[in-house]
Amino acid sequence: MDDVFKALADPTRRDLLDELFREDGQTLSALEARFAMTRFGIAKHLRLLEDAGLVVTRRRGREKLHFLNPVPIRLVHDRWVSKYAEPWAAALSDLKSRLESPMEKIFEIYIKTTPERLWEAITNSDIRSNYQFGNTFEADWKPGGRFVMRNVLADEPLGDGEILEVDPPRRLVQTMRALWGEDVKAEGASTITWEIDPVGDSCHLTVTHSGLREGANEQLYGGWPMILSGLKTWLETGQKLTTPGSLMYT
Structure with missing residues (x-):
């Protein structure tokens, strides 16, 4: 968290995050055009944000796109905000949930565990709950297999989809069609990709939610920071993470 606080301490870096909040997936050139600063200066600030996990980059052809990653801010919220001032936590959660994506959302987190244990936590229904x-x-965790998501508080399934790729314990790709309301049903299917990379005694987990239309309903992707924070807490401590914002999904 020290890197996150250090990154957020600079007003230019906060402005860059605001700019990515306004329009996610921008190139260095696009960001440079919005600041009275050299290309080198903007690139340096983006590297610090990327090192802190607040920005994620992806290449699309010859372009390098920058995406806002809200997971570290969620962890700051869980560790430092919610226990001191619940209204502030609710406001931060609302800020996160208002993120908009033209095509995809990318979320990253580091978890102290093994790839095998992380894979089990993703694919084991009892653990995932x-x-x-x-x-x-x-x-049915194999290509072409189907899955259905349920909750004891709902009479009907909350979602379903198809398994596209399975490469344990490294990569899982699946489609997802939300069914918990008519508004999200209208969004159709999107794609969720889980990628696990071992780093020392930890794992770097990247979740990419793609196939979203521009202005897609926030309910489709707004819960990921809470889910990944809860996954990290469960694997590292064996405890459930309970936050005020999570109650709206139960």
């Missing part, structure tokens, strides 16, 4: 709002999964 501990950090994903009590939801369970009936899934």
